[in-house]
Structure formats: structure tokens, C-alpha cells
Amino acid sequence: MKKDGHIHTPYCPHGTNDSFHMYIEKAIKRGFQAITFTEHAPLPIGFIDPTPDKDSGMSIDQLESYISELEKLKKEYNKDIVISTGLEVDFITGFEQITTSFLNTYGKYLDDSILSVHFLKYENDYTCIDFSKTTFLEFVDRLGNPMSVYKLYYKTLTDSITSNLGNFKPKRIGHITLVHKFQHAFTEEVHDHEDIVAILNEIKHQQLELDVNSAGLAKPYCLESYPPPSYIKLAKELEIPLVFGSDAHQAKDLHQSYNEISTLL
Template sequence: MVLKWDGHTHTRFCYHGSDAAEELYIDRAIELGFQRYTISEHPPLPAGLVDDPALFRELAMPPEELPLYMEYAKAMKRKYEGQIEITVGLELDYLPGQLDFTKQIVDQWGHELEDIVYSVHYLPGADGGARCVDFTADYFREQILSCYGTMEKAVDTYYDHVESAIVFASALPMRKRIGHINLIEKFADALPPIGEGQIRRRLERIIPLLAQGKVGIDVNTAGLRVATCGKPYVPEWFLAACREQGIETVYGSDAHKPEHVGAGWEWFEEQMRKKA
């Protein structure tokens, strides 16, 4: 039997999510029969990472809130002891050229972090500054596609960054997994098509890197909730291949509000019932 674990969730410390009390998320998880629940908020980002100040404010908490978040998550862990196992985590970003920023967060808080979801949310834009891959389809077209010229080039750069992210993650001392590995497909139906062959080639190359680095995958179902995606961010064949290689595969709802908790679990459970 697979452990009923939601390994990727957000809190009121997320400014593009909900301000709902954490108890609403966790009570929902308990109601749905979850045994473990990882709180994995976006940590602060380097000042000015994204040039649009309004967008930047939405992406992550300001630096002074990180200690408050850590207290909040640990308080929930204590409060729910005996009912559900809460693990304290973060969804760290792969920040090309600014890896030290992330290292510093790990150095300071690593001893209290049980789970890291490590995600690629940004690609360099025309001026070298970071651009979000998952903001809106229009933004993707204007800020990323126009810069790279073709989807193929943008997608290749994305997976190059995922590969580098695996190298970084493999050195982390706690449990870690790559967040929503196919996030680049979020707006697939609204953008020029991405070749299936390209995705398969890139993901096949990634499997041994995950296995060697002992880095898991976040089997993220949030894509099911996105109209232009309509599927989990982890293809079924890739999930099966990871299981075959002994790579840790952890379900993640990526809940940004309480009603998201556990969404898509049935799909995940069905995949895990198949023989590895």
C-alpha cells in the first residue's frame, strides 16, 4: 500500500495563493485520509529577480517572513502530532547564476527542513533577467517565446535547467524531489506545439541523473486544473520508468487553496497500483 502523502502544498505565506488558515488545508487532508502532509512554501527570492515589481511581489514572501513561516509550519507539525504527520519544507527555486542565494537559505534553515521540492520556474529573458515559465500564456509568448524564437529552443533550455537543478538538488542533505518536471507544458494548448519526441528524449536523459543523484520527483497533478494543460505535470510512462529505477515518486497537489488538497490523488493511486 502506498503511503497517502501530499508532498507539495502552499500556505497563506504565498501571495499568489489563498490567505486561508493552515488548519483548513490540514483538516481537509485528514478528512481525505492522508497520513503525511508536506508544507512546501515558496521562499523569498533575490531582490529584483523579475523586473516587474507587481509580479515580483506576487511570486514569493518578503525575506523577513521566512522565520515566521518556519515557525508557522513547525507549530502545525506540533499541533497535529498523532493525527497526521506534517513535514516542514520549502519549494526552492533553481536560480541560474544565483545558486548562492538558495544555498544560503539551506545553510540557515536546512536543519529544520524535512522536504525540499526543487523547481524550475524561471528562464533567462532577452536582457538576461528571469522570466516566469508559469505565469500566463501571453506572458510566455511575449517574454520567453519571442526571446528564444521557437518552442523547441525554449523547451530545450528549460530541460537544461532541470538537469542542472538535479545536480544542485543531489547535494542537499534532506529528502528532495524535482517539482512539476513538465511545468513547461502548462500553456501547451495556447502556444505553438511542443514535439512529443523532444519531451521524451529529454525526460529519458533525466532518469539516470535522478537515480544517480538520489533525487525524487514531485508527481504534481496541478496541471489537471489548468485548462491549457489538462494533465498532470508528470507523464505516465515517465512515472513508471522512474519507479522502475527506484526513484522516489511523491504525489503533490500543489494546493494553493484548501480545496486543492488531494486533487488528482485517484490518478496517482491508479498509477502506483500498476506493477513497477
């Protein structure tokens, strides 16, 4: 099935106002049989968003409207394409119980969701590692070197994969090499092959899916998919279910690099 399983929406506070219809009509035109809208879930109660505009997740006040609007769109387009309601849920160290409570409340309304790591806890605060090159490099300086950041990322990612977030825990793990987003912003080469292999083996062990995310190809300091092609091939050999995701935050980026990635799926 031709599917894009990682799509953002006009409910994204750091995205665009491109309408649901723009995304859906483009997907139909491109011959996709299924799409999942995975808006950034509201951040856990008590978590302070470290980004300047505090716009990493949708407002909890908008969530019911988001779900309701998608239910209407499913009926409107039921003869043309399968639309799934989803969220991209953040795994944040220290907020596991609150996230579980959130999923227990809203999980029954979701068809297909993603669990991702964007925030890393170090000492007593959090950093959004994909916010900007400046933020990432400052975090590298704080921890001492890029490898320390990578190790912390993969440790947090492993915790997300093995976490018990209840019956509605998302079944797909998002962009597992997001830490590569600014890899070309520093000269030091980081060797994380064993870490990525371990992540894939844990995803296999936990019987979860992999978000094969093309967004990194468009990032000037990344220039590769999340994960890179060799690990997509390894995931396939491990028989991990693979789901393409464009991670589009505007309609023009929908299905970005699909033709390039699809040959690996």
C-alpha cells in the same frame, strides 16, 4: 503511506488566505497520513522577480513565523497526521551561491523540501515561464520556437538536479514538465521524449525524489500531470522515489486528482 508532499499556504503571496487548519483538517478527513507544506521560499537577494506583482516567493521577513507556526501545528496534530515543514526552493541560474547560503542558514529547520525551476535566464534577464499564457508565448516568440524554450527549460532543470547547493539541498525535484503548462496554446507539436528520459535518468543518478504533481491536470492548456503518466511509470521502473503533490494554493485544490494519480504510484 498516503501523502501529499507539495502544498502551499496562507504565506503564499499569490495564493489565498485559507488557513493551515483548513488544509490539515481536509487532509485528515481524506485519510492522508502525512503532508508537507512547501511554501515558495524567499527569492535570492539581488534577484528581481519578473512577475508584475513581484509575488513569486514569500518575504524573508515571514520565514521565521512560517517555521514557528508549523512547529506548533505539528504538536497540535501529532496524534492525527505527520506534518512536515518544507519550502519550494527556486533554482535560478546565476544565484546558486546565494541559494546555497540561504539553505545553509535555514535548511536545518526544514524536514522535506522541493527544488523547482520557474525562471529561465535568456540573454541578460529572466522570465517566469508558468506565469501566464501571454508571457509564455512572448518568450516562445523571443527564442524563435517552442522547442527552444523547452530545451532551455530542460537544460536549467538538469543544472538544478546536478547542482551542488550544499548539505541542505532539497531532495525532491518539482514538476519536471512544467514547461508543458501551455502546450495546447500553440499548434506546433514538440517532441521532448528524450529530454524527459534524460531528466529522469539524472534524478536516478543523483538519488533524488520525483514530485508527481497533479496540478497540470487542472490547467486548461496543459491537461496532464507533471510529468505525464508514461513518465511516472518510467520513473517507477527506474526505482526513483515518487511523492504525490497536489501543488494546492487553496484548500479546495488539496489532493486534486489524487485518485487518478495514485494508481500510478
